Amino acid sequence: xxxxxxxxxxxxxxxxxxxxxxxxxxxxxxxxxxxxxxxxxxxxxxxxxxxxxxxxxxxxxxxxxxxxxxxxxxxxxxxxxxxxxxxxxxxxxxxxxxxxxxxxxxxxxxxxxxxxxxxxxxxxxxxxxxxxxxxxxxxxxxxxxxxxxxxxxxxxxxxxxxxxxxxxxxxxxxxxxxxxxxxxxxxxxxxxxxxxxxxxxxxxxxxxxxxxxxxxxxxxxxxxxxxxxxxxxxxxxxxxxxxxxxxxxxxxxxxxxxxxxxxxxxxxxxxxxxxx
Amino acid sequence: xxxxxxxxxxxxxxxxxxxxxxxxxxxxxxxxxxxxxxxxxxxxxxxxxxxxxxxxxxxxxxxxxxxxxxxxxxxxxxxxxxxxxxxxxxxxxxxxxxxxxxxxxxxxxxxxxxxxxxxxxxxxxxxxxxxxxxxxxxxxxxxxxxxxxxxxxxxxxxxxxxxxxxxxxxxxxxxxxxxxxxxxxxxxxxxxxxxxxxxxxxxxxxxxxxxxxxxxxxxxxxxxxxxxxxxxxxxxxxxxxxxxxxxxxxxxxxxxxxxxxxxxxxxxxxxxxxxxxxxxxxxxxxxxxxxxxxxxxxxxxxxxxxxxxxxxxxxxxxxxxxxxxxxxxxxxxxxxxxxxxxxxxxxxxxxxxxxxxxxxxxxxxxxxxxxxxxxxxxxxxxxxxxxxxxxx
Numbered sequence: 001x002x003x004x005x006x007x008x009x010x011x012x013x014x015x016x017x018x019x020x021x022x023x024x025x026x027x028x029x030x031x032x033x034x035x036x037x038x039x040x041x042x043x044x045x046x047x048x049x050x051x052x053x054x055x056x057x058x059x060x061x062x063x064x065x066x067x068x069x070x071x072x073x074x075x076x077x078x079x080x081x082x083x084x085x086x087x088x089x090x091x092x093x094x095x096x097x098x099x100x101x102x103x104x105x106x107x108x109x110x111x112x113x114x115x116x117x118x119x120x121x122x123x124x125x126x127x128x129x130x131x132x133x134x135x136x137x138x139x140x141x142x143x144x145x146x147x148x149x150x151x152x153x154x155x156x157x158x159x160x161x162x163x164x165x166x167x168x169x170x171x172x173x174x175x176x177x178x179x180x181x182x183x184x185x186x187x188x189x190x191x192x193x194x195x196x197x198x199x200x201x202x203x204x205x206x207x208x209x210x211x212x213x214x215x216x217x218x219x220x221x222x223x224x225x226x227x228x229x230x231x232x233x234x235x236x237x238x239x240x241x242x243x244x245x246x247x248x249x250x251x252x253x254x255x256x257x258x259x260x261x262x263x264x265x266x267x268x269x270x271x272x273x274x275x276x
Numbered sequence: 277x278x279x280x281x282x283x284x285x286x287x288x289x290x291x292x293x294x295x296x297x298x299x300x301x302x303x304x305x306x307x308x309x310x311x312x313x314x315x316x317x318x319x320x321x322x323x324x325x326x327x328x329x330x331x332x333x334x335x336x337x338x339x340x341x342x343x344x345x346x347x348x349x350x351x352x353x354x355x356x357x358x359x360x361x362x363x364x365x366x367x368x369x370x371x372x373x374x375x376x377x378x379x380x381x382x383x384x385x386x387x388x389x390x391x392x393x394x395x396x397x398x399x400x401x402x403x404x405x406x407x408x409x410x411x412x413x414x415x416x417x418x419x420x421x422x423x424x425x426x427x428x429x430x431x432x433x434x435x436x437x438x439x440x441x442x443x444x445x446x447x448x449x450x451x452x453x454x455x456x457x458x459x460x461x462x463x464x465x466x467x468x469x470x471x472x473x474x475x476x477x478x479x480x481x482x483x484x485x486x487x488x489x490x491x492x493x494x495x496x497x498x499x500x501x502x503x504x505x506x507x508x509x510x511x512x513x514x515x516x517x518x519x520x521x522x523x524x525x526x527x528x529x530x531x532x533x534x535x536x537x538x539x540x541x542x543x544x545x546x547x548x549x550x551x552x553x554x555x556x557x558x559x560x561x562x563x564x565x566x567x568x569x570x571x572x573x574x575x576x577x578x579x580x581x582x583x584x585x586x587x588x589x590x591x592x593x594x595x596x597x598x599x600x601x602x603x604x605x606x607x608x609x610x611x612x613x614x615x616x617x618x619x620x621x622x623x624x625x626x627x628x629x630x631x632x633x634x635x636x637x638x639x640x641x642x643x644x645x646x647x648x649x650x651x652x653x654x655x656x657x658x659x660x661x662x663x664x665x666x667x668x
Binding site: 105129 | 513515516521522523524525533534538540
């Protein structure tokens with residue numbers, strides 16, 4: 001509870017000591033509506049600290065909606081409603097004590113399409129989160145270097161930090177977005193199909209990045225790629241929506257179990273590519 | 277040996293346009309001219325250059341299509357006729373602009389004197405044989421710059437705020453505001469002038485002055501700048517707003533630090549187009565700035581001149597010398613607008629070049645060449661301001 005007791009950003013108090021722990025994110029009985037239509041029902045999921053949780057399932061089953069609920073991006077859609085609770089390290093992010101902006105700083109997000117800020121240089125892109133939240137930073141160069149290194153981009157861009165972010169290739173842009181999200185030192189990083197617009201080499205690079213950052217930040221990743229889910233995640237949640245019904249979680253558990261010996265037949269069919 | 281490169285990406289055409297095709301074009305032009313001349317002037321006894329040109333053009337297109345279809349094929353004929361139409365359209369637009377600019381420049385430059393930029397009209401005598409060397413339009417240049425400058429200084433922030441409200445904030449008032457802005461853009465410019473006159477001058481709240489002209493011009497350019505800015509904000513990808521919000525930025529920071537900088541070049545263009553409209557307006561100034569023969573640098577007190585107003589005065593005089601002066605004034609006005617457009621292009625240019633430029637400017641403003649030990653020199657070269665040594 002002490003973590004959120006003050007309005008001051010946590011990162012500023014702890015002055016970026018590397019002992020920061022990854023967050024424990026627990027969703028309990030989450031339901032979501034768009035303009036009165038129920039799209040997600042009764043999702044309970046524990047995303048443990050320092051693990052990678054993959055959300056898998058066919059299109060339109062509410063994976064992305066669930067992901068956006070986890071850092072309060074869901075409420076930006078007009079007509080969006082919610083039931084249930086999401087707790088970060090024991091504190092309900094929807095309880096009203098936390099502002100949405102604070103929540104999002106602790107629970108970062110990487111989107112499907114790379115979206116670096118085109119009017120900013122690579123350097124400024126990485127620091128944008130800190131600037132937006134007015135977090136005082138003494139060692140900006142250090143933050144830029146460490147964030148880009150974590151995202152596996154430092155060696156490629158260290159001599160062109162003042163160039164615009166849009167000048168990079170798609171895979172590099174996505175890694176820049178990851179670096180940007182990591183620069184504010186979130187406890188959780190949400191990734192919404194981060195590799196779906198990228199080639200295999202860039203995908204492999206990002207998967208490596210995920211493995212490297214997993215011990216300091218909890219990762220939740222939505223993916224349509226079964227092999228990717230197996231490669232990067234320790235836990236897995238299988239979402240499914242029957243026709244004209246809201247999406248539900250069919251099965252959760254360790255990735256090995258979900259892929260090798262799932263308890264539900266639908267999970268078995270899906271992970272073996274028999275539908276979806 | 278590597279293969280020879282060839283040019284690619286040329287528009288796909290049914291047939292290349294060769295010398296024979298040019299001959300066909302010229303022949304069609306000539307025969308249609310002769311045909312229409314015979315019909316127009318000899319048989320039907322019609323007259324008028326404009327009607328003749330139109331008939332000639334229509335006849336040329338028909339003849340050109342038929343001849344090409346006969347000699348080559350119908351597909352090529354259609355391609356040629358459509359090409360001719362498109363080229364004519366472009367040529368007409370370009371021709372009109374080039375004619376106006378060329379004519380005004382030619383007539384203006386021949387009457388331009390240095391004293392135009394240094395004197396006002398206080399030494400003007402009606403029958404002065406050397407009138408061109410005794411008077412100038414400096415007072416009008418100063419007036420225009422002040423009136424338009426103040427108008428823009430009010431209009432641009434208001435327009436940007438309105439556009440941000442319409443596109444980023446939204447809510448209940450959006451539709452009403454958008455309707456009002458649209459309705460305002462249809463406002464005749466003289467109405468803006470009369471409006472300011474009737475509520476400020478006629479009620480004796482204020483006298484004619486430059487600031488009144490600024491208010492009228494502000495009313496006039498506000499809708500245009502607002503609508504253009506709104507269009508520019510609309511094309512900023514929604515993904516950027518989401519990315520910013522997901523980093524923990526407030527809505528204000530998102531608009532201020534992400535949306536507006538991304539739309540910067542378009543917004544500069546929108547503002548300068550609005551200013552260009554204001555520079556050329558005459559009607560709103562008639563009842564507000566009123567015009568003045570002598571220099572008045574104070575826009576808040578007293579009648580003030582402006583270039584379009586002065587131009588109107590010159591054209592309406594019976595003296596040939598002053599009509600020539602009107603051309604010179606028109607040229608100065610044109611040059612002013614041209615400078616604004618060039619400025620718009622230079623300032624609005626987005627890309628790594630302007631980024632480098634800004635970085636260079638920033639490093640000039642606060643030079644802190646303190647590279648850390650062991651730092652590769654190339655990084656320091658890219659931007660010295662980046663190397664701010666950590667302060668405790």
